[in-house]
Amino acid sequence: MGNRLVVKATAGLDAPERCSQAFTVAATALAAGTEVSLWLTGESSWFALPGRAAEFELPHAAPLPDLLTALLAGGQVTLCTQCAARRQISEADVLSGIRIAGAATFVEEALADGTQALVY
Secondary structure, three states: OOOEEEEEEOOOOOOHHHHHHHHHHHHHHHHOOOEEEEEEOHHHHHHHOOOOHHHOOOOOOOOHHHHHHHHHHHOEEEEEHHHHHHOOOOOOOOOOOEEEEOHHHHHHHHOOOOEEEEEO
């Protein structure tokens, strides 16, 4: 398709609607055939840990564990390096398939030709 979407999720349990929007938009784009990169930053960082997505509930929203599973299967999911460090999360702690990378990688992805970046 040639198009790529980079979504930065900054919200978690602190702002459930914004969090859900980030995951839903990313998963919808993936289902539509777009190359997707989801970044977990701020309070969304916790969803890189096993079981944490299951703690998220929002009425009339797709289950976060299902969205995350789809994104891990067909897209790229990245945990922000500094956000992980602030929460004492290491590569050994995160779900299989999640990488930890920093701002330089985000900027590189966001500025690539054919890329649209969204921040929630």
